[in-house]
Amino acid sequence: MVKSKMNSTMFLRLYQESDFIFLQNWISDPELLFQFAGSDWSFPLQFEEIKKYQQANRNKQFYMLCNENEKPIACGELILGDAASPRLGRLLVGGAENRGK
Numbered sequence: 001m002v003k004s005k006m007n008s009t010m011f012l013r014l015y016q017e018s019d020f021i022f023l024q025n026w027i028s029d030p031e032l033l034f035q036f037a038g039s040d041w042s043f044p045l046q047f048e049e050i051k052k053y054q055q056a057n058r059n060k061q062f063y064m065l066c067n068e069n070e071k072p073i074a075c076g077e078l079i080l081g082d083a084a085s086p087r088l089g090r091l092l093v094g095g096a097e098n099r100g101k
Contacts, residue, residue, distance in 0.1 A: 008068045015062030015075065020047050022064070022072045026094045036092045060089055073098050 023045060027033045030043040041049045054062070059081070065074040077089035093099045 010068070010073070011066055012063045012076075013066060015064055017047075017051075019062075019064055019072060019075070020050060022094060023050070023075060023092070026075075026092060036090055 027036060027043070027045050033041060033043045033045060040053065054060070060077055060079050063076050063078060064072040065076065067073050072094060074091070074093045076091045079087045079089045081087065
């Protein structure tokens with residue numbers, strides 16, 4: 001868990017299939033999807049696309065950043081290469097109300 005500047009607690013957890021609805025709601029247009037995923041997925045985002053991507057890319061894992069109420073506010077992808085050097089792949093801060101803070 002991490003305390004933010006605003007004195008609220010946030011934490012990371014593994015992405016679950018039930019989190020897809022958040023991604024679907026956050027990605028409101030093709031341009032935002034392209035910024036998040038490049039040309040890997042098409043708009044509107046489909047559950048099966050995410051599932052196939054995860055199955056084909058076992059070295060890449062999605063995580064959800066949650067607020068103190070356990071509500072997801074962002075989604076990030078970690079690329080697991082060497083044990084000592086994971087890299088950040090994709091990052092999407094959830095709804096527009098959470099961006100730019």
